[in-house]
Amino acid sequence: MNIQILPEILANQIAAGEVVERPASIVKELMENSIDAGASRIAIEIQAAGKESIKVSDNGSGMEPEDARLAFERHATSKIQSAGDLEAIRSLGFRGEALPSIAAIARVRLTTGTGGGQNGTEVSIEGGGALRIREIAFSRGTTLEVNQVFYNTPARQKFLKKDGTEASHITQVVQQQALAHPEIQFSLHHNGRQLLATLPTDQSLYRIAELFGADLAGELIRVEQGDGTYRIEGFISSPVYTRSNRNTQYCFINSRCVRDKVLLSATQQGYSHLLPRGQHPVLFLFLTMDPGLLDVNVHPAKAEVRFAFQQDVYRFVRQAVQDALQQNEKTFAASADDSITGSGREAAPSNDWPGHPSGPLPAMGSVPAATGAETRKGDWSQGLEALYRPAPAAGPQRAAAADPRQIEVFGQKPQPVSDLVFSEFEPVGQLNHSFIVMQGPKGILVVDQHIAHERVLYERFREAAHNKKVEVQDLLFPLTVELPPAEAQALSQHLESLKELGLELEPFGNNGFLLRSVPAVLKHHDQEIIVREVAGHLLREEKDRTLQDKMEDIMIMMSCRNAIKVNHPLELDQMRKLMHDLEHTRMPYTCPHGRPIALLFEMNDILRKFQRI
Known part of the structure; x- marks a missing residue:
């Protein structure tokens, strides 16, 4: 095939892909134009998450008829005049690409006026075609209406997400501009419902x-x-x-x-x-x-x-x-x-083990004695801390006296396990009140108590959710939670799915929710933080993330919240109970995030380093 120059309309549609990724991109570009025009009030109205229509109105300086026409020419801008201006850009827009790119993939109508008793101008364009210009009665400011986004590029249209996701992206870009410009009044409506409204302020x-x-x-x-x-x-x-x-x-x-x-x-x-x-x-x-x-x-x-x-x-x-x-x-x-175990705003977790210790957690600044009945528990904790952590380099005076074999033993790297039978090992204590230390015929096993418990809780939670038997704790008084607009929009799309996980919420006001019940395992936690974190998980969008994937993430988060924390003392019976529960999970060797739960210091390696074999 010979090289050919692309038709202008096709070239513009291709170029538009760099600027217009989704409806939120259009809202962002139009708001930036309004801000550059000195607007003190910007109103955004969208239908069907911007797929059907986007309308951005401002009270900025407006445009003269000739400028309104040139605005749809590619690389036409009032922001810069020379290459040197690129080094002193203070405006948000400067390339002159936004309006031509938007006009290439949608039906656009611009109405603008400079006030002062003069009429305004209306410019219409469809799919990058010919401009239709007429004089109209219009006061100061500019209104841009963008309809049927990607109507002429169906390949782009099919990659748009559900309305809730696209509306969340639009809400986010409006939030960003509202934060950057507190002096401007912003409003955002979706399908006639107000999602965001601010008043101008200098603070x-x-x-x-x-x-x-x-x-x-x-x-x-x-x-x-x-x-x-x-x-x-x-x-x-x-x-x-x-x-x-x-x-x-x-x-x-x-x-x-x-x-x-x-x-x-x-x-x-x-x-x-x-x-x-x-x-x-x-x-x-x-x-x-x-x-x-x-x-x-x-x-x-x-x-x-x-x-x-x-x-x-x-x-x-x-x-x-x-x-x-x-x-x-x-x-x-x-x-x-707080700096080690979690946020100071979180309540201590409850556990389903009898006799689970409660109260403040000890600090991790020093190595505590291991918990257990044996009188030698301190030795286990002190010795295994050295084993688990690289030994410090010997100073000049100590180098000659240091035994290289001992240094080599404590520098030995443990191996993650994938085929051990935990019941063959017996707990002997804790390291730093964070790791369960076990001994057995194959060596010394060190288990991360937090992620071990997280695995147990996750599988219980997952099975209960699958069988629709999640134990629920109804709140005596519903809790009101106000969320940022983007997170509220994301949360509102998944209320039924969250209810199946025991988290019952209902809309309350523009961006508020009433929390009526929580999973019983989370009843002692700060419930507002749980709701905010769930909303945050739902707001994050990753490629090919299904609803089931998002619910999995939330179950993992809830399990992590309720699992035993590091720096938490356990009795030997509690350690045995945890290891028994862990052994009966489907995947006992890694946490839901994929980290190894246990590390093995093999007995043969220890004996070999001490020259016993």
Whole structure:
């Protein structure tokens, strides 16, 4: 086949794929145009999650008739005039690609006016065809209506997700702009129902409270720092108020929302050891810098940036987070337990074992004696800690005296197990009140008590859900939970499935829910946190994730919540009960996340290192 120049309409449809991924992309581009036009009020109305129609109205400066016509020409923009302007971009849009790309895959109508007693202009276009322009009566501002998205590219249309998912994506992009511009009034309606509404304010914290609730806003710590080159402002959560996902992490650079690995890594390092394992802080951070130090033209959707001095930005943000945490008393509300075992906001788990210890958990700063009846329990704990952890390097004076064979023994790597019979081993104690130590003919077995119990609970939960026999605890008084709009939208699509897992919720207001029952295994937990984490799991969308996959994730999360924590003492009978239950699961060697539950120090290896064989 010979090389041919593509027809303009086909070329535009292909190019549109870089800009318009889904209806949320259209909403984002149109909002950015409204913000660049100086709007103080932006209203978004969508039908069928934006697939059927999207309408964005603003009270910005509007356009003259000639500008309205040129707006649909590719690479026509008022934002930049020369290559040098790319180094000083302060507007959100600058490529002149959004409207032509949208017009190539939808039916579009633009109405705009500059006010001052003059008439407005209406421009209509379908599928990148010819423009139809006429004069109309219209006040100041611009309204863009986009109908039947991807109507002429069915291959793109079939890849759109369900309405609930697409509506959640739209809600997220509106939230992002609402956070970046608290001075602007935003509203979002879906099929006539209000999903989001804000009032203009000059206080970012008020906007955060509007979108995410006063409870979350009350847990935040202010960040404010500048060095002449960079300035950062915003809010972060205390280490005792964390999430199991990153859904509530928002980073803005020069008022542009980005997902930047440098910023996220810097903030995580700023918390250092304060965060519970697997938990993430809430972030609302606004970084400003000279546009010349930043390249925003590296991603089709402008969702990524490149820094001129990446390490400088990393160090600056990390230090700002560290300083904010050190200066705030909320940071020191986290005990040593919280930084290791989980969020301080969580209640201690209940367990179905008789005589399960309760009360505060001991700290992990030192190696505690192992729990058990034997008088030698301290020796097991001390010795196996050295076995489980690499020995420190010997200093110059100790090197000659150190026995290389002993060092080699304690440096021996244990092996994950996949075919052991746990009943052949007998518990002898605990290591750090976190690992069950067992001995048997094949050697020494070390079991992670948390993930072992997680496996047991997960399989029980899964079987009960499959048989529709989940034990439920009805709440005496329903709990009201307010969620961010995007999470509320995601949760509302799965209420029936969640009810089958014992979590009964019903809509209450725009973004609120009444919690009426919970799975009995979670009755002692902070139920609001459970609802928020479930909503967060549902909001995260991964490729080819089915409803069943999402429910599996939630069962795993619930099992993890209720499992014994690390740094929790157990009696020998409780250890035996756990190992008995674990042995009777379908997959006793790995947790639901795939991590090994037990490690074996083989007896032959130990004997060989001591030259016994």
